[in-house]
Amino acid sequence: MPENQPTSSLSDHFEPRIVAFFCNWCTYLAADLAGTSRMKYAPNARVIRVMCSGRVDPQFVLDAFAHGADGVFIGGCHPGDCHYQEGNYKALRRYHLLKRVLKEMGIEEERFRLEWISAAEGDRVRSTINDMVEKVRALGPLDWGLREEEVLAEEAAA
Numbered sequence: 001m002p003e004n005q006p007t008s009s010l011s012d013h014f015e016p017r018i019v020a021f022f023c024n025w026c027t028y029l030a031a032d033l034a035g036t037s038r039m040k041y042a043p044n045a046r047v048i049r050v051m052c053s054g055r056v057d058p059q060f061v062l063d064a065f066a067h068g069a070d071g072v073f074i075g076g077c078h079p080g081d082c083h084y085q086e087g088n089y090k091a092l093r094r095y096h097l098l099k100r101v102l103k104e105m106g107i108e109e110e111r112f113r114l115e116w117i118s119a120a121e122g123d124r125v126r127s128t129i130n131d132m133v134e135k136v137r138a139l140g141p142l143d144w145g146l147r148e149e150e151v152l153a154e155e156a157a158a
Contacts (some may be wrong), residue, residue, distance in 0.1 A: 016070035016136040018045040021056045025083040026118050027075030033122035042133040054087025058098050059081040063115040071136040078116040110135045
């Protein structure tokens with residue numbers, strides 16, 4: 001290889017996998033609005049629709065990371081606008097708890113995000129997903145604990 005050419009690293013070709021839990025009443029509708037408005041955003045997020053951000057169990061987040069996600073994004077209604085009155089406050093409490101747990105596990109805080117996005121904010125879905133993908137791409141692949149094959153083998157043995 002010629003000396004003046006930079007060597008390519010793994011992070012140059014790395015495409016992060018983001019698991020996104022979106023509230024059915026707000027953030028999921030905003031993502032739908034972004035799609036119908038033909039807003040372009042990174043295809044790295046895999047959206048899972050939940051009835052409320054407060055229904056995202058901490059185990060869902062841990063399982064997403066354990067099964068190969070490089071980042072997890074939770075989107076919910078703005079405080080005071082929750083379809084279920086206080087579900088987003090429950091999500092916020094869990095988010096702060098999980099941030100501490102993930103930090104103790106050695107997972108950077110940029111890999112886990114909670115945003116309040118209403119149904120009319122399709123452009124905010126686009127910008128938030130693009131921002132998170134860029135931040136996680138800069139961090140590189142998440143390499144902690146068990147590989148997906150090992151997790152599946154443990155689950156099968158249990």
